[in-house]
Amino acid sequence: MRAARALLGIDQRALAELAGISVPTIQRMEASADVVRGNVDTLMRLLAALDAAGIEVINQGAASTDGGRGVRLKSNVQPSESGTAEPSATLPSARTPP
Template sequence: MVDFSQLRAARALTGLSQPEVAEAAGVSVPTLKRAEAGGPIKVAEETIEAIAKALERAGVEFIPENGGGAGVRMKKRKR
């Protein structure tokens, strides 16, 4: 599963604003802010998945935890 720091980093990589990502994911801006903050108020797993999918459509690839730490990167563009 994608964590809050990956969501925040992915949005920064895309250059999209919180309102833009929230709209693309079908969630409210306050919900996106909670998801990116990773604080005590939990966000539903389905919501995290919707946000992650919106960021993937924007060109982000999520890198799973594999001993080196989870991360994000932009997908390679096909030529």
């Protein structure tokens, strides 16, 4: 999630707003060592928000340069003039570094 936020140029609060979940929930998820834990509804909201913001989640075994898991910008996302990603979805106006 940190990598996705970095690609989008948003903070935890902005991601929480996009997903409709609380900041403490984002903080707990990001503090997870390996597997992100949460109820199914919360995880689905988070994935849907990342997808709408232009983030593609790379699952293990999917095509990636290193063959591992991670995130990347979808091909329809263009960098903005400020250097942050500008996905097709509207992001909150607060663009503080992660």
